[in-house]
Amino acid sequence: MALVQIGLYHFLVLGTLLFCIGMYGALSRSNAVGILLSIELMLNGVNVILVAFAKYIDTPQELAGQLFAMFIMTVAAAEAAVGLAIILSVYRLRNTIQVDEIDLLKG
Amino acid sequence: MELAWLIPALPMAAFAIIGLLTRRNANLSSYVTIVAIGIACAISWSLFFRVLAGETYEAQFPWLALDLQRALTFGIRVDPLSAIMLIVVTSVSLLIQFYSRGYLYEPEEEAHAGQGHPEANPAYDATTHGAQAAAADVQAAQPADAHGSTAHGAARDAGTHGAGQHGEPAPLVRDPGFARYFAYMGLFTAAMLGLVLANNLLTTYMFWEGVGLGSYLLIGFWYRKPEAAAAAKKAFVTTRFGDFGFLIGILYLWWQAGTLEFTRLTELSESGGISTTALTIGALLIFMGAVGKSAQFPLHVWLPDAMEGPTPVSALIHAATMVAAGVYLVARAFPIFEHAPAAMLVVAFIGGFTAIFAASMALVATDIKRVMAFSTVSQLGYMMLGLGAGAIGAGMFHLFTHAFFKALLFLTAGSVIFILHRAGAHDPDDKDPLDPPRAQDIRYMGGMWRRTPITAITMTIAALSLAGIPPLSGFWSKDEVLLATYERATHGGGAIYWVLLLFALVTVLMTAFYMFRVVFLTFAGEYRGPANPEFIRESPLTMTIPLLLLAVPSILAGLWGAPQLGNGFGQLLEGSEFHAGEMNVGLAGVATVLAVLGIGLAWAMYYARSVSPEALAARFRPIYSTLLHRFWIDELYMWLIDKLIIGVSFGLAWFDQHVVDGAVNGVARGVGVGGDLTRGIQTGRIPGYALAVFGGLALIALWTVGSVVIRGRV
Numbered sequence: 040m041a042l043v044q045i046g047l048y049h050f051l052v053l054g055t056l057l058f059c060i061g062m063y064g065a066l067s068r069s070n071a072v073g074i075l076l077s078i079e080l081m082l083n084g085v086n087v088i089l090v091a092f093a094k095y096i097d098t099p100q101e102l103a104g105q106l107f108a109m110f111i112m113t114v115a116a117a118e119a120a121v122g123l124a125i126i127l128s129v130y131r132l133r134n135t136i137q138v139d140e141i142d143l144l145k146g
Numbered sequence: 147m148e149l150a151w152l153i154p155a156l157p158m159a160a161f162a163i164i165g166l167l168t169r170r171n172a173n174l175s176s177y178v179t180i181v182a183i184g185i186a187c188a189i190s191w192s193l194f195f196r197v198l199a200g201e202t203y204e205a206q207f208p209w210l211a212l213d214l215q216r217a218l219t220f221g222i223r224v225d226p227l228s229a230i231m232l233i234v235v236t237s238v239s240l241l242i243q244f245y246s247r248g249y250l251y252e253p254e255e256e257a258h259a260g261q262g263h264p265e266a267n268p269a270y271d272a273t274t275h276g277a278q279a280a281a282a283d284v285q286a287a288q289p290a291d292a293h294g295s296t297a298h299g300a301a302r303d304a305g306t307h308g309a310g311q312h313g314e315p316a317p318l319v320r321d322p323g324f325a326r327y328f329a330y331m332g333l334f335t336a337a338m339l340g341l342v343l344a345n346n347l348l349t350t351y352m353f354w355e356g357v358g359l360g361s362y363l364l365i366g367f368w369y370r371k372p373e374a375a376a377a378a379k380k381a382f383v384t385t386r387f388g389d390f391g392f393l394i395g396i397l398y399l400w401w402q403a404g405t406l407e408f409t410r411l412t413e414l415s416e417s418g419g420i421s422t423t424a425l426t427i428g429a430l431l432i433f434m435g436a437v438g439k440s441a442q443f444p445l446h447v448w449l450p451d452a453m454e455g456p457t458p459v460s461a462l463i464h465a466a467t468m469v470a471a472g473v474y475l476v477a478r479a480f481p482i483f484e485h486a487p488a489a490m491l492v493v494a495f496i497g498g499f500t501a502i503f504a505a506s507m508a509l510v511a512t513d514i515k516r517v518m519a520f521s522t523v524s525q526l527g528y529m530m531l532g533l534g535a536g537a538i539g540a541g542m543f544h545l546f547t548h549a550f551f552k553a554l555l556f557l558t559a560g561s562v563i564f565i566l567h568r569a570g571a572h573d574p575d576d577k578d579p580l581d582p583p584r585a586q587d588i589r590y591m592g593g594m595w596r597r598t599p600i601t602a603i604t605m606t607i608a609a610l611s612l613a614g615i616p617p618l619s620g621f622w623s624k625d626e627v628l629l630a631t632y633e634r635a636t637h638g639g640g641a642i643y644w645v646l647l648l649f650a651l652v653t654v655l656m657t658a659f660y661m662f663r664v665v666f667l668t669f670a671g672e673y674r675g676p677a678n679p680e681f682i683r684e685s686p687l688t689m690t691i692p693l694l695l696l697a698v699p700s701i702l703a704g705l706w707g708a709p710q711l712g713n714g715f716g717q718l719l720e721g722s723e724f725h726a727g728e729m730n731v732g733l734a735g736v737a738t739v740l741a742v743l744g745i746g747l748a749w750a751m752y753y754a755r756s757v758s759p760e761a762l763a764a765r766f767r768p769i770y771s772t773l774l775h776r777f778w779i780d781e782l783y784m785w786l787i788d789k790l791i792i793g794v795s796f797g798l799a800w801f802d803q804h805v806v807d808g809a810v811n812g813v814a815r816g817v818g819v820g821g822d823l824t825r826g827i828q829t830g831r832i833p834g835y836a837l838a839v840f841g842g843l844a845l846i847a848l849w850t851v852g853s854v855v856i857r858g859r860v
Contacts, residue, residue, distance in 0.1 A: 066837050074832075142830030 050091030057084030071126045071136040075119065082115045147196060147203035149189050150224050153232060154339035154353075156182040160332035164325055175325035179332045180243045186339065187236035190229075197229040198718065204345055204409070216404070223345035223408070226718045230542065231342040231474055234549045238466040239335045241692040243328070245557055246458040248688030249564055250327060251318035318568065327367060327456070334360030338467045342474065347396045347406040347432075350475065354392070354435070357471055358385050361463050365455040374454040384448035388438020395431025399482075402428065412481040422486060429482045429489035432475065433496075440472025440526045443500040447780055449523055450507075453515040457560025460515060464522050465552035470545050473529040477545075480538050491642065494534025498631075498646035501527030503777075505656035509663075510763075510773045512589050513582030514559045517664050521612065522552055524653060528627050531646060535639070537630030539716040543707045544627050546715065547619035551611040551700040555661075557693055558605035561685045562591065562668055565598055569681035588667040590675030597682045602669045604693040609665050611700045613658035613741045616734075622704035624654065625734045632733055654737050658744025666752040 057080055064077030086108040093104025130136050160182035164175045193203075206221025224232075321327070337356030344350040359382075366378030400406055402424040403414050414420050420428075436442070441449040449469065453460055463469070476483060476493060483489050501524045508520035525548050532541035563585050571585040584590050595602045611618035614625070628650055635643035673679045684690065707715035709729040751757045763770040775781070 062840055066833055066840065069833070138832045141832070 054088035158336035164329035172324035190232040221345040222343040253316040377454040381448040392435025426486040436472030461556030466549035497530025532627040535630040540626035544623035569677035571677035595669040609661040619704035662748035
């Protein structure tokens with residue numbers, strides 16, 4: 040049984056799987072910290088796909104994919120910091136971080 | 147010629163100076179206006195002589211640039227037409243300013259009692275005051291047992307006068323609005339002179355409205371008198387009604403011709419640059435403005451009421467200037483009318499009809515000023531008839547002579563009113579509200595000939611001139627109008643011009659009759675009114691000198707346009723187009739005979755008393771009361787306003803409240819209901835929103851991929 044040659048499609052499937060798992064988590068979790076973690080997962084799924092495209096597809100801008108990935112990581116770090124800060128504040132105010140109990144936006 | 151702009155600017159400056167600086171000093175204020183108009187008058191005369199020598203002058207500056215090519219301009223033009231009007235307006239206005247300095251006084255007690263007379267008792271029995279009532283008033287007026295100011299109230303209650311307890315009439319005090327009066331006079335004269343000088347329709351329109359404003363202020367000068375305030379409003383609103391058409395006409399001509407200058411419009415209409423239809427519409431719309439200002443049927447209703455203003459105002463506004471503005475406008479825009487035969491016919495018909503229509507109402511009016519007012523409307527109809535018959539010379543010549551003798555008539559009427567007022571002609575408290583004040587009612591006059599000879603003689607001269615007795619002014623100009631109508635009728639004008647000629651001839655008879663009805667009732671016989679006959683004395687010199695000065699052109703001005711003397715007026719006005727007309731001796735003879743007949747009839751009825759006017763009135767009661775109520779036109783308009791306009795307004799109000807508001811409120815309510823229905827979707831829970839976002843995204847992705855796949859297969 041020959042080893043399966045790892046190619047672009049595998050990375051794409053991996054990235055898609057990561058994204059979908061993250062999305063499932065973001066939608067199903069009710070803990071705000073869990074949602075934040077799931078969103079990180081989604082971002083990383085996207086990162087994988089970007090880097091894979093950058094590696095396997097010949098373009099004049101070879102580094103574009105990597106650069107996007109770098110940006111996303113930066114933004115994700117910032118988002119995590121801000122998000123955790125918001126969660127902390129919400130917890131102080133409402134004494135919970137269960138998102139289905141935080142429904143101030145209700146019309 | 148370059149000084150022409152000063153002519154309207156000076157009276158305007160007088161208005162500003164009085165309003166800002168000298169209004170506390172009545173005497174000084176009046177001199178400011180007199181000096182300003184005097185200089186304007188001198189400039190006008192010098193311009194006139196240069197125009198006589200063949201010069202014209204036109205100047206303008208762009209006022210509002212619309213784009214690179216076109217601009218609305220502001221300009222003046224001095225040509226024969228405007229030069230003639232300039233001298234008429236400034237000269238008459240100047241004399242009237244002098245006269246006003248004497249007129250604007252009132253007996254002292256009036257000033258203490260406030261403006262105007264006490265309101266008449268509305269429950270007063272509305273039977274007509276015949277000779278018996280007048281006789282009773284005379285008897286009540288004779289005893290002068292009242293003494294001092296305390297007796298004044300009692301005397302007035304008894305329906306007598308309160309003046310002159312010690313053999314002297316009550317001392318006169320100056321009207322408190324003296325300075326204001328002269329400021330308004332300056333404003334009005336400035337607007338009128340600007341209107342005369344304007345070289346395009348827009349400038350004309352601006353000053354046109356200025357004239358309207360000036361007349362509003364002057365008619366309502368005694369604004370504490372409710373009738374005067376109402377009359378001012380009526381004059382303003384009625385003329386605005388015509389101005390509305392005028393404004394649309396200006397816009398229409400701008401759209402059709404691209405210019406508003408009279409010279410360019412003339413060129414365009416002569417070269418056929420504008421279609422006849424467009425010219426007709428434009429001419430008729432402009433004529434609407436003229437109908438309003440010149441008080442032609444059906445917008446004549448304001449002028450009789452406008453007599454509530456001071457009499458010199460009536461002389462200025464309703465004889466020489468404002469009402470002449472409409473005629474002048476038609477003459478200015480005459481080339482447009484000339485090339486629109488249908489519009490000419492309308493002008494001629496409105497003019498001819500107004501002439502006879504207004505004259506018939508003058509036959510029965512008892513207010514001396516109202517008779518003059520109807521007479522003015524009627525004479526303006528003559529001018530329009532002359533213009534409509536295609537003779538700009540005839541129309542303008544009648545305007546020219548009419549300005550003098552009608553101003554004189556008004557001023558003499560003012561003199562009569564002033565004299566009677568000063569002599570204590572008070573209204574009884576139970577005066578019929580429909581009756582004119584006693585000091586203006588010709589039924590309560592008489593016998594003033596011996597006591598006030600200057601007023602009597604000058605009014606008789608003016609009346610003879612108006613009646614058209616040769617060789618006075620009115621004869622020549624009226625004859626030209628008649629001749630123009632006659633020529634039009636014989637040269638393919640059609641049957642309508644024969645009818646109009648008949649109207650004009652009947653009007654000659656009526657005019658002579660009503661004028662001499664006034665003259666005989668005022669000056670002949672014995673005094674029948676409530677004033678103390680001892681106190682009826684001639685007006686002061688400031689009033690009689692203008693009367694004498696105006697009597698001169700009333701006699702002589704017509705000779706300028708007499709065919710036998712070469713008709714200098716027509717030559718100047720029509721220039722190269724002038725062709726010397728023969729005098730039609732037959733027509734002039736008929737008109738003169740009719741005028742003499744009218745005077746004779748008045749003499750028989752009101753002097754010799756061989757025909758009883760009361761019996762005639764009783765015999766032809768329907769006609770008499772129709773004329774007395776002015777054909778119920780005012781009532782008709784009131785009815786139209788009450789029923790039609792207010793009815794329609796109620797309908798519109800219902801529509802507004804229920805349909806328009808309903809639609810607006812319905813939309814709001816619909817949105818509210820929709821919000822209530824859909825607010826449940828907004829749970830406020832983040833996962834729900836996130837699900838919607840990602841679900842939507844997934845659907846879009848599926849749809850995109852699906853459509854690519856399907857297209858790929860096909």
